[in-house]
Amino acid sequence: MTMDAVGHGKIETRALTPAQLKDLSVRANLPGLIRSISHYALITLVGTLIWQVATRYGVVWTTPLVIIQGYLIAFLFMAVHEAAHKTVFTSRRLNEILGHVSSLMIVLPYEHYALFHWDHHRFTQDPDRDPELVTATIPSSDTRLAIAYTGIVQLTNRIRLLVRRALTGQAVAPWIPESRQGMVVREARIYALVYLALLIASIAFSSTMLLWCWLIPLYVGQLFLRPYLYAEHTGCERTRSAYENTRTTYTDRLTKWFTWNMPFHVEHHAYPSVPFHALPKLNTIIDERIAHRGQGYRAVTRETWRWFRRARQDGI
Template sequence: MSMASPIDPAKPKLLTPAMLRELSLRSDRQGAARSLSHYAAIAVTGTLIWLVTSRYGVVWALPLMLAQGVFVAFLFMAVHETAHKTAFDSRWLNILVGHVSSFIIGLPYEYYCLFHWEHHRHTQDPEKDPELIVGPKPRSDTQLAIAYSGLQQVAGRLWLLLRHALTGKVTVPWVPKGRRATIVREARCYVAGYALLLIGSLVLRSPILLWVWVLPLLSGQLILRPYLYAEHTGCETTRSAFENTRTTMTTKLVHWLAWNMPYHVEHHAYPSVPFHALPKLNRIVDGEIVYRGRGYLAVTRETWAWFRARRMRSEA
C-alpha cells in the first residue's frame, strides 16, 4: 500500500507539482545502499559478539550487545520506509526488506502497513490515531519509565501477534475485514519462524541468537522508544503536519540510523518523498515548521515533562 499525502488544509504552498514529482523519485540504489549498510552494521557487530562471547564470555561482550541493540531496534525504520513503498523503486524489494526487517523486530509487516496508514490519516486524533489509542497512559512515574523502556510495547505487539496466530481473529479497528485473513496468515508464518529458530537453538544448545538478536533487540528499545515519542508528543492536534509533528535537529549518524526520519514534519507533510530526498525537502519547508527539536536529549526531557503534566491534569 503506497501512502499518498493526506489532505492537509494548512499545508504551505511551497512546492510546485513538478518539484514534488522530482523529490518523490524512488531509487533502488539509494534503498540498497541504506539497507545494506544497516544490515552490514548488524552482521559485523553480531560477529564480534559471537567471537568475544566464545573466547572471553558474555560479560566482555555487553558493550557490543548495547551497540547491536541500537542497530537491531532501529530496523523499525526500514520497516517504516518500506511500508510507504518508498525505500526502493521496485515494489518487491520494499516487500522483501520490509518482511525481513519486520521478522527481526517482531512487528508483522502487513499489519504494520495498515496500522501506519491509519496513523497518517488521523495523526494526533485521540479517537482515531492508533499510535494514541495504544500509546502510554501512565498513572505514575514508574509506569512512565516502563513506557520509555519500550519493553511494554514489544510485549504488546508480540502478544497481539500470538493472539492473531492462535485464534485466527483480528479485531483491531485499523485492519479492515477484507485484510484480516492476510494478517492471520502473516502472524502464523512469523510464529512458525520463531518456533523453528527456538527449536534449532535448543537442538544445537547454542545461545548465540540470544546474545546477537533477542537481548540486543530488547535493550535497543531504550533508545528507540524515546526517539519515537519525539515525533508527535506535545505537538498540536490539528490536521496540519506542520503543527502536529516534530522535526528534530540531530547528527549525521542518527540520520543514517533512522533513515532520515528526524525530518518527520517533512515526511508527514509529503509522505511520497523517499528518505534520501528528505534533507532537500527540509531546506525548502524548514521555515514553516512549528515544532523543531534541538537534539533528542532535549526533546526527551520535553516529552517526559509533557506526559507527566498530562497525568497531573487528569488527576486534578
C-alpha cells in the same frame, strides 16, 4: 507515538509546487540499497563480534557490543517504516522483501504495520482515530513513565499480540479492514512458525547465539527507539497540519543515517511520497514553516517527559 492536548483544525497550504513534489518523489534503488546493506552489514559484523567475545571471554564482556547491536536492530523499525511506504526501491516486491525481513527481526509483522501506519498518517493526532493514540495511555506515575520509555512493555505487547493472533485466528482492530483480517492472521502464523523453527534449531544445536546476538539486543535497543518515537509527535498540536502536529528533530549525521532520515518527520508527514533520501533536501525548502523544531534527542526527551507529567496532572 503521537500525543498532545491542544486542538484546532487549521490545514496547511502546500509549500511545494507540483513540479518540486514530483522531483522530490522520484524513487531510486541505489540509496535504498546502500542504506539497507550498510545497516545489515553492521548488524552482521557486531553480531559476529558478540558471539566471538562471548565464547572466548564470557557474555559479560559483550555488554558494549550488545548495546550497539541493540541500537542497530531496534532501528530496523525505520526500514520497516520506509518499506511500508514503498519508497525504498522502485520495485514493490523489493520493498516488501526488505519490509518482511526487517519486520521478522523486530517482531512487528509488516502487513499489519502497514495498515496501522496508514491510519496513523490519515488521522495523525486525532485521539479517536490515530492508532498510535488509540492504543496508548498516559502513564499513571513517574515509575510507569520511566518503564514506558524503556520500550520493554511495547515490545512485549507486540510479541503477545502476534502469538494471540496466530493461535486464535482473530485480527480485529479499527485499522484492519475485514477483507484484510485473514491476511493479517496468516502473516502472524508464518512469523510464528519462523520463530518456532529458529527456537527448535537453537535447541537442536545447543546454541544461545540468537539469544545474545539478536533477542537480548532487540530488547536493549528499545531504550533508544522508544524515546525517539515519542519525539515524533508528543507535545505537538492536535490539528490536521503536519507542520504543527509533528516534530522535526535536528540531530547528528550518524543518527540520521540509522534512522533513515526520519528525524525530518514533519517533512515526511507533510509529503509521505518523498523517499527517505530526499528528506534533507525537502527540509531546506520547508524548514521555516515547521512549528516544532527539536534541538537534539536529549533535549526533546526532556521535553516529552515533561509533557507526559503535565498530561497526567491535567487528566488528559
